Amino acid sequence: MTLPKPDSLYVHIPFCTHICPYCDFAKVLYRPEWAKAYLKWLKEEAAQRDCGLFSTLFVGGGTPSALSEEELEDLLSFLSKHLKEGGEFSLEANPESLSESKIALLRKYGVNRVSLGAQSSVPASLKTLGRNHDFALVAERVRQLRDAGITNISLDWMYGFPSQSEEDLRQDIDAFLSLKVPHLSAYSLILEPGTSYAVKGVKPLSDDMQQSYFETLRDALAQEGYERYEVSNFALSGYRCRHNLTYWKDLPYIGIGVGAAGYLGESRYTNTRSLGLYLEGRYEEEVEHLDESSLLEDYFLTNLRLTEGFKESDFKQRFGFSFSSRYQERFDRLSSRGLLEQKQGSIRTTSRGLDLLDTVLLELFD
Numbered sequence: 001m002t003l004p005k006p007d008s009l010y011v012h013i014p015f016c017t018h019i020c021p022y023c024d025f026a027k028v029l030y031r032p033e034w035a036k037a038y039l040k041w042l043k044e045e046a047a048q049r050d051c052g053l054f055s056t057l058f059v060g061g062g063t064p065s066a067l068s069e070e071e072l073e074d075l076l077s078f079l080s081k082h083l084k085e086g087g088e089f090s091l092e093a094n095p096e097s098l099s100e101s102k103i104a105l106l107r108k109y110g111v112n113r114v115s116l117g118a119q120s121s122v123p124a125s126l127k128t129l130g131r132n133h134d135f136a137l138v139a140e141r142v143r144q145l146r147d148a149g150i151t152n153i154s155l156d157w158m159y160g161f162p163s164q165s166e167e168d169l170r171q172d173i174d175a176f177l178s179l180k181v182p183h184l185s186a187y188s189l190i191l192e193p194g195t196s197y198a199v200k201g202v203k204p205l206s207d208d209m210q211q212s213y214f215e216t217l218r219d220a221l222a223q224e225g226y227e228r229y230e231v232s233n234f235a236l237s238g239y240r241c242r243h244n245l246t247y248w249k250d251l252p253y254i255g256i257g258v259g260a261a262g263y264l265g266e267s268r269y270t271n272t273r274s275l276g277l278y279l280e281g282r283y284e285e286e287v288e289h290l291d292e293s294s295l296l297e298d299y300f301l302t303n304l305r306l307t308e309g310f311k312e313s314d315f316k317q318r319f320g321f322s323f324s325s326r327y328q329e330r331f332d333r334l335s336s337r338g339l340l341e342q343k344q345g346s347i348r349t350t351s352r353g354l355d356l357l358d359t360v361l362l363e364l365f366d
């Protein structure tokens with residue numbers, strides 16, 4: 001089946017005002033001369049990738065709010081021309097590099113969703129994470145965004161990092177809930193090779209403790225009406241991130257910028273992580289043509305992250321055969337262990353299955 005044309009655009013801004021010790025994203029310290037040149041090449045890449053109009057735009061990083069006001073205006077005025085009427089326009093920001101005047105620019109150019117890197121409310125935890133804001137500033141930015149009319153706000157939240165106590169976690173739960181934002185993304189610390197944490201041999205909390213912290217957090221959010229709609233993402237009704245749903249529903253998208261990736265249905269491309277190469281216009285690093293087994297793996301890998309799973313009719317339309325004709329036996333095994341279920345024509349992970357997603361996927365691919 002031919003998939004629709006990409007309707008989502010991801011734009012990577014690799015600049016940060018400081019580097020966090022656990023970070024594995026494509027990022028560099030902000031330098032104005034690089035930022036100016038980068039924006040020029042970003043527009044060039046958008047033209048070469050034939051970017052038209054999209055239903056969702058997502059500016060991520062790095063730290064997009066690390067750009068100067070002039071650079072931010074340049075970027076947003078360019079991107080706003082690529083947004084369809086009624087589209088979702090998201091931007092990631094850090095509390096310390098956002099400001100009232102930058103928020104005014106977001107509003108002016110139609111950004112209608114902001115994801116703030118809050119991470120924790122506990123000063124010692126923020127220090128451990130190498131963050132240089134405090135939670136009062138997070139609260140202040142949330143207020144400023146709302147005053148400017150941007151109410152679709154998400155907070156990034158980390159848990160399960162070294163030295164975090166249960167009391168710290170409880171404090172975070174109270175603080176994050178007190179801001180009443182409609183979307184929360186909660187991630188446990190993953191020690192990626194090559195990061196400063198990994199080099200120093202920092203150890204995260206044990207898997208059991210991380211799981212127990214996650215359950216505490218998940219239950220507290222559920223009580224306040226947040227729905228866990230994806231492994232790490234929680235939303236009040238009507239506030240799921242439309243852009244990220246494109247990824248999780250395995251639909252095509254275009255990505256531009258350093259380290260960005262794009263999925264065009266039958267192929268996937270990945271851009272260079274080297275700013276130097278990007279600034280020479282050599283942006284694309286790899287193109288992978290996807291055979292049926294890769295397409296199936298990607299389909300499960302993404303859709304089973306969603307609590308609603310996927311419709312069997314969608315699966316059949318996409319692959320030309322029914323899920324049960326190839327996977328019934330594996331489904332039965334996973335279902336008997338309480339990890340997968342079939343409900344109202346959909347295949348989905350149970351709550352336990354979501355927590356053991358790697359196991360589910362391995363057994364499906366087996």
Ligand code: SF4
Binds near residue numbers: 061063094
């Ligand atoms: S975690 Fe975010 S702010 Fe920190 S270095 Fe990575 S991209 Fe930059």
